[in-house]
């Protein structure tokens with residue numbers, strides 16, 4: 768050898784293992800959590816400009832909107848006093864108005880336009896086989 772160290776390279780990387788609980792090897796939570804797509808409703812149930820509150824199989828309630836043919840998803844619970852955002856209207860500028868007291872949120876990001884720093888969570892969406900899915904983060 769010429770003094771260079773041989774460093775093996777793993778071609779099929781696995782999560783690192785840690786020794787815990789009596790010396791048994793267990794996968795450490797070193798990798799970021801995998802995302803999970805949750806199926807909610809058929810795309811044709813959504814109406815352009817109108818919201819829909821949908822309880823997912825995970826028990827969480829999402830507010831879905833159709834804007835220019837694109838599905839948008841927010842937490843359904845308004846950060847003011849819990850109003851159902853899915854029952855709110857979506858205007859042509861992509862702003863959702865809470866049906867209880869009128870706070871407004873950007874449908875793209877969940878940012879509140881009335882109170883700086885307030886927001887609701889926005890979720891990535893996709894349509895698979897005609898069904899709307901949201902990515903649980």
Ligand code: FES
Pocket residue numbers: 845846847848849850865866867868869870
């Ligand atoms: S509960 Fe939404 S604005 Fe009050």
